[in-house]
Amino acid sequence: MTQASPPLHPTTGNEDTSTRDRVLGLVLEQGPVCAADVAEELELTSAAVRRHIGALEAQGLIAVQRNPGTTTPRRGRPARHYVATDAGRAEFTDAYSDLAGQVLDFLVEKVGTEAADEFADRRVGELERRYAAQLEGTAPGQERVQALAEALTADGYAATVRKVGDKEIAVQLCQGHCPVQDVAEAFPQLCEAETRAFSRLLGVHVQRLATLASGGYMCTTHVPLALPTRQTPHPTSVGTEGHR
Structure with a gap:
């Protein structure tokens, strides 16, 4: 009997969580992003990405962005583009x-x-x-x-x-x-x-x-980018203007 090939991306419970974190991190970093782009970037199967996206959406960590902006449309049914929610961003927020x-x-x-x-x-x-x-x-x-x-x-x-x-x-x-x-x-x-x-x-x-x-x-x-740049002064004191 021919031995069955192992799955493309086998996962244990911990690996599944790690992959889901990678998906969330990519949505947070590159959103609005569609499932196909996530699969390509993380080298995962489309089925695996859809499963993780579904779980993240159910947990309220990501949501569909209704106005994905200037992303290039694909043929056929418009792709759903996802962004991280406040809860999703909180997963990466400093506890202090x-x-x-x-x-x-x-x-x-x-x-x-x-x-x-x-x-x-x-x-x-x-x-x-x-x-x-x-x-x-x-x-x-x-x-x-x-x-x-x-x-x-x-x-x-x-x-x-x-x-x-x-x-x-x-x-x-x-x-x-x-x-x-x-x-x-x-x-x-x-x-x-x-x-x-x-x-x-x-x-x-x-x-x-x-x-x-x-x-x-x-x-x-x-x-x-097309405007002349000026010499960038290096800050010299702690009180220099500067963030969010």
């Missing part, structure tokens, strides 16, 4: 966010809103100095944006760079996760400081189009 929010509330109560402004600049200034070192030597334009995305991803922001239209005049820097989202919802100074830091790091004026903290399904920053 609630405490940080309470601390900021206390500072504002005792000192005033300027305390939150100063904290935002200080926190993002520290990140900016680290990112400036990692971006050093990169060419202005898309190479530098990609380097920034990689630095952000290493810090848990699940960042990607996406094209805008057919002409290479701009890209979007997208962040599918924010480790401080809960705090940023109450203190938008963090998002504002981060946007200013991106402008300095990339040497161009960037525009924040959406944030997770304000209800978007990801943080999206428009970065022009």
